[in-house]
């Protein structure tokens with residue numbers, strides 16, 4: 037099975053140098069250009085899940101995950117977003133995009149953020165609490181096979197049934213393989229129900245540990261619940 041997101045180029049396009057604040061806590065912006073293999077900036081994109089480019093940023097240990105949508109300057113092909121690093125460390129920046137007339141790609145680069153770095157150890161965990169929302173992830177990952185993952189959202193012990201659509205579905209799940217942070221696309225099986233369950237079809241390329249991040253929107257705010265699963 038092919039894996040995505042471990043290289044800064046595919047045959048046709050490359051992710052340029054990522055400019056960002058050099059140290060944790062420093063306010064600034066994050067910017068980059070996507071270019072052809074020959075170095076020509078790409079300024080036209082196709083939309084996927086409502087956006088021309090999905091930016092995923094995570095520290096190498098799986099902490100500090102962010103899914104954002106930078107703004108494109110169509111004149112220069114430069115993507116920009118205001119940015120502050122919460123903590124030091126080595127980060128991976130993923131750009132998930134489709135050049136106009138091209139194929140969907142996930143490109144990535146490493147960015148170093150200076151400061152005192154205390155890596156976290158990712159142990160398997162299938163329950164997460166974010167802003168008072170309890171989220172569990174049921175199901176397993178299997179190497180080379182499709183499996184069903186079900187996220188269940190509750191608040192104060194009650195099922196949450198008023199999730200709001202975000203980028204065209206009630207939840208988005210990103211999985212990264214621990215070790216190389218290979219990026220897995222996981223597709224929501226859209227029931228059209230705003231909770232409490234969101235179902236996904238996942239396919240792990242190999243055995244090993246995977247870091248999973250569920251983005252969901254409730255009460256007007258997008259939140260991320262993080263999980264760690266092992267694929268057998």
Ligand SMILES: [Cu+2]
Nearest residue numbers: 087090091104
């Ligand atoms: Cu996105």
